[in-house]
Amino acid sequence: MMAEQTVAERTITLEVFRYRPEQESEPTFQTYEIPYREDWVVLDALNYIKDSVDGSLTYRWSCRMGVCGSCGMMVNGVPKLTCSTFLKDYYPHPIRIEPLANFPVARDLAIVLDDFMAKLVHVRPWIIRRQEEPLEAGEYRQTPEELDRYKHFSMCINCMLCYAACPIYGLEPEFVGPAAIALAQRYNLDSRDQGGRERMGILSTHEGIWACTLVGECTTVCPAEVDPAGAIQQAKLASALGWLRRVLVPWGNK
Amino acid sequence: MRAYSRPTEFNWWLTNRTYFFFVVRELTSVLIAAYMVFLLVLLRRLAAGPEAYAAYLRFLGSPGMLLFHLAALAAALYHSITWFRLAPMAITLRVRGRRVPGATVVAANYAAWLVVSLVVAWIVLRS
Numbered sequence: 196m197m198a199e200q201t202v203a204e205r206t207i208t209l210e211v212f213r214y215r216p217e218q219e220s221e222p223t224f225q226t227y228e229i230p231y232r233e234d235w236v237v238l239d240a241l242n243y244i245k246d247s248v249d250g251s252l253t254y255r256w257s258c259r260m261g262v263c264g265s266c267g268m269m270v271n272g273v274p275k276l277t278c279s280t281f282l283k284d285y286y287p288h289p290i291r292i293e294p295l296a297n298f299p300v301a302r303d304l305a306i307v308l309d310d311f312m313a314k315l316v317h318v319r320p321w322i323i324r325r326q327e328e329p330l331e332a333g334e335y336r337q338t339p340e341e342l343d344r345y346k347h348f349s350m351c352i353n354c355m356l357c358y359a360a361c362p363i364y365g366l367e368p369e370f371v372g373p374a375a376i377a378l379a380q381r382y383n384l385d386s387r388d389q390g391g392r393e394r395m396g397i398l399s400t401h402e403g404i405w406a407c408t409l410v411g412e413c414t415t416v417c418p419a420e421v422d423p424a425g426a427i428q429q430a431k432l433a434s435a436l437g438w439l440r441r442v443l444v445p446w447g448n449k
Numbered sequence: 450m451r452a453y454s455r456p457t458e459f460n461w462w463l464t465n466r467t468y469f470f471f472v473v474r475e476l477t478s479v480l481i482a483a484y485m486v487f488l489l490v491l492l493r494r495l496a497a498g499p500e501a502y503a504a505y506l507r508f509l510g511s512p513g514m515l516l517f518h519l520a521a522l523a524a525a526l527y528h529s530i531t532w533f534r535l536a537p538m539a540i541t542l543r544v545r546g547r548r549v550p551g552a553t554v555v556a557a558n559y560a561a562w563l564v565v566s567l568v569v570a571w572i573v574l575r576s
């Protein structure tokens with residue numbers, strides 16, 4: 196007999212949020228006791244449940260390596276990428292898994308993302324030129340220093356952990372929110388972009404940067420080190436300075 | 450598809466340390482605003498003449514006002530310290546192409562605070 200088979204199998208308990216709109220109007224929690232493996236992440240545990248216990252469990256994932264941003268869930272109340280959250284950090288205590296907070300739930304652990312998608316387009320996260328150069332003019336060049344100014348804001352994987360961590364977004368769903376503002380700021384800081392004023396008109400509103408009261412949790416939970424809280428505060432500073440300049444130098448109009 | 454929207458719980462700010470510190474920081478603004486009102490009243494009393502001012506100063510010695518001042522001081526300290534801790538998020542300075550580290554930004558804020566306090570102390574204590 197092989198040694199490892201004699202060892203009584205260790206297990207871990209998962210309390211999983213279930214919502215099946217066709218059969219229930221309120222969500223419930225379902226408890227699964229599954230084998231515990233030291234090298235498993237929460238996503239492995241969910242995959243185990245789906246493959247061997249309950250095929251009806253619904254959740255999103257793809258890359259399993261913190262790149263695609265689709266496996267975000269609340270793990271014991273904290274927004275996490277479940278593919279990089281190890282069971283061993285919770286064992287032997289049970290783990291409670293819920294869909295990302297502040298979003299409507301489509302089914303079980305899958306949230307509805309439409310609101311973010313609309314907001315993302317709204318802030319115009321692409322390079323805006325007053326006039327496009329002809330193709331023959333060649334590419335828009337950029338120095339490494341210029342790239343450095345916005346690079347970390349461009350690392351966003353749209354995982355929505357920051358929205359789930361933001362109490363302002365929970366209380367005021369109109370708030371454009373951390374990731375969308377960080378992406379807008381990424382283009383504002385891009386030396387090739389000329390759409391800063393246009394974008395600031397959208398951002399410098401009550402639903403935009405001024406809704407943020409700097410809780411800072413978005414930056415704490417971000418798995419890609421985007422620092423969305425920093426992006427928002429920098430946009431606030433830029434907007435305030437722009438306003439000051441318009442008031443002090445009205446003829447400047449720049 | 451019938452999506453389920455979860456209501457925000459009333460006690461959301463007790464579920465996480467950062468939320469708690471944040472809400473307390475927002476609440477300290479009330480005391481700071483109250484202190485501003487106090488300063489305005491003080492100015493009015495001063496404008497109303499030496500007698501009114503002296504009477505107001507006596508009122509300031511009462512335990513209630515003392516308590517208010519201590520509370521306002523605590524609120525201002527809490528507010529400033531938690532803000533300074535967040536300052537590196539808002540201020541990204543570059544010196545010769547390198548980003549100034551967050552700790553330096555925080556230290557600069559404290560240094561500025563110290564300088565302003567010294568100037569105020571000098572003005573007040575000079576006479």
Ligand code: SF4
Pocket residue numbers: 350351352353354355356357358373374377413416417418419420421422423
């Ligand atoms: S900013 Fe960070 S936490 Fe927010 S969506 Fe992008 S990667 Fe996720």
Ligand code: FES
Pocket residue numbers: 256257258259260261262263264265266267276277278279
């Ligand atoms: S599965 Fe892609 S980020 Fe987790």
